Amino acid sequence: MNDIISIDKQYVANTYNRFPVELVNGKGSKVYDKDGKEYIDMGSGIGVTAFGIADHEWSQAVAEQASKLQHMSNLYYTEPCAKLAQVLCEKTGLKKVFFSNSGAEANECAIKVARKWAAENKGEDCYTIVTLNNSFHGRTLTTLAATGQDHFHKLFQPLTAGFVHTPANDIEALKKTVNDNNVAAVMFECVQGEGGVIALEPEFVKAISELAKENNFLIIVDEVQTGNGRTGKFYSYMNYGITPDVVTTAKGLGGGLPIGAALLSEKVESVLGFGDHGSTYGGNPVCAAGALSVVSRIDDALLCDVTKKSEYIFESLKNADGIESVSGMGLMIGIKTVKPASEVVKAAMEKGVLCLTAKDKVRLLPALNIPFEDLQKAIEIIKEVAR
Numbered sequence: 001m002n003d004i005i006s007i008d009k010q011y012v013a014n015t016y017n018r019f020p021v022e023l024v025n026g027k028g029s030k031v032y033d034k035d036g037k038e039y040i041d042m043g044s045g046i047g048v049t050a051f052g053i054a055d056h057e058w059s060q061a062v063a064e065q066a067s068k069l070q071h072m073s074n075l076y077y078t079e080p081c082a083k084l085a086q087v088l089c090e091k092t093g094l095k096k097v098f099f100s101n102s103g104a105e106a107n108e109c110a111i112k113v114a115r116k117w118a119a120e121n122k123g124e125d126c127y128t129i130v131t132l133n134n135s136f137h138g139r140t141l142t143t144l145a146a147t148g149q150d151h152f153h154k155l156f157q158p159l160t161a162g163f164v165h166t167p168a169n170d171i172e173a174l175k176k177t178v179n180d181n182n183v184a185a186v187m188f189e190c191v192q193g194e195g196g197v198i199a200l201e202p203e204f205v206k207a208i209s210e211l212a213k214e215n216n217f218l219i220i221v222d223e224v225q226t227g228n229g230r231t232g233k234f235y236s237y238m239n240y241g242i243t244p245d246v247v248t249t250a251k252g253l254g255g256g257l258p259i260g261a262a263l264l265s266e267k268v269e270s271v272l273g274f275g276d277h278g279s280t281y282g283g284n285p286v287c288a289a290g291a292l293s294v295v296s297r298i299d300d301a302l303l304c305d306v307t308k309k310s311e312y313i314f315e316s317l318k319n320a321d322g323i324e325s326v327s328g329m330g331l332m333i334g335i336k337t338v339k340p341a342s343e344v345v346k347a348a349m350e351k352g353v354l355c356l357t358a359k360d361k362v363r364l365l366p367a368l369n370i371p372f373e374d375l376q377k378a379i380e381i382i383k384e385v386a387r
């Protein structure tokens with residue numbers, strides 16, 4: 001037995017329901033399977049390959065750093081880590097960055113910051129973190145507890161205590177939750193990704209911000225999926241005019257290498273001190289060099305292009321046969337189809353377009369720089385198979 005699919009099935013833990021396709025290489029928004037079949041990539045590794053596959057600038061940055069110094073631990077200073085932190089702070093006005101290796105870990109850091117801040121400033125019995133129903137914050141036991149979807153919790157009890165969920169876009173319920181609990185922070189995604197690509201209503205986000213001021217709790221925005229240009233702003237909270245205390249990000253940040261970051265505002269920049277938190281790989285030079293090449297290229301021209309492509313997608317899909325609705329923001333799109341989403345995704349794949357799903361929707365997270373003709377072709381195929 002030597003075909004990759006059989007080997008994988010035998011030896012890799014059975015946690016992913018993979019499509020029966022073995023991908024071997026790609027360039028930009030095109031990817032090829034082992035038989036040479038071409039696909040347009042509308043998922044970018046779940047919003048990871050922000051500038052597409054084997055992007056020249058990104059590959060160069062990574063290869064150069066890998067051949068110079070691939071790792072030295074956080075006992076020493078390295079340039080990519082410091083410079084990446086600087087760019088992230090300059091682009092957001094936030095003050096300090098803690099680097100980790102994934103979205104879940106970035107959120108773990110945010111949760112530790114919130115707990116320590118609250119313990120020091122509001123008392124040790126203040127630790128509750130409010131999150132939203134239908135949210136997704138990761139797969140560790142603590143970020144699962146934060147995740148407001150019961151089906152992820154089953155059979156993994158007991159989860160980390162101290163999380164309370166409240167419905168999205170329900171201001172009255174939020175007020176009651178805040179009144180009934182000793183709240184350290186409210187944590188949310190501005191656009192719920194895994195939950196079905198649903199943008200929060202601006203009034204609701206504004207209400208969180210006002211309640212945070214009145215009740216002195218932290219605002220944590222989970223930008224793991226929405227961050228780094230995905231929604232047409234550098235971070236999605238910038239669409240809402242709020243000022244978060246902690247911003248977490250990962251996915252698109254690394255452009256394809258594992259990196260996560262928790263960005264800390266002035267209010268919490270000094271909460272974590274020596275020994276309070278750490279990560280062997282966090283801020284690894286190769287990952288940081290790749291991420292630096294990504295964030296340095298997210299400028300106004302690119303963001304404007306993301307918005308234009310988004311408008312094109314919404315415009316092309318609305319009122320199309322077989323499509324009930326389109327949701328999301330920027331190049332983070334959810335499509336409710338009349339046919340089951342999994343059927344549409346399968347048919348699109350047969351015709352050479354790779355899409356994702358989120359709940360009952362077809363989800364698109366193409367590279368931010370997807371060439372317009374690739375985008376156009378993919379959307380036409382999606383329309384055709386959804387009909």
Ligand SMILES: *Cc1c(COP(=O)(O)O)cnc(C)c1O
Nearest residue numbers: 102103104136137138193224225
């Ligand atoms: C993917 C995701 C996570 C988890 O990120 P990992 O890198 O898989 O740990 C957390 N929050 C949101 C909003 C995500 O989309």
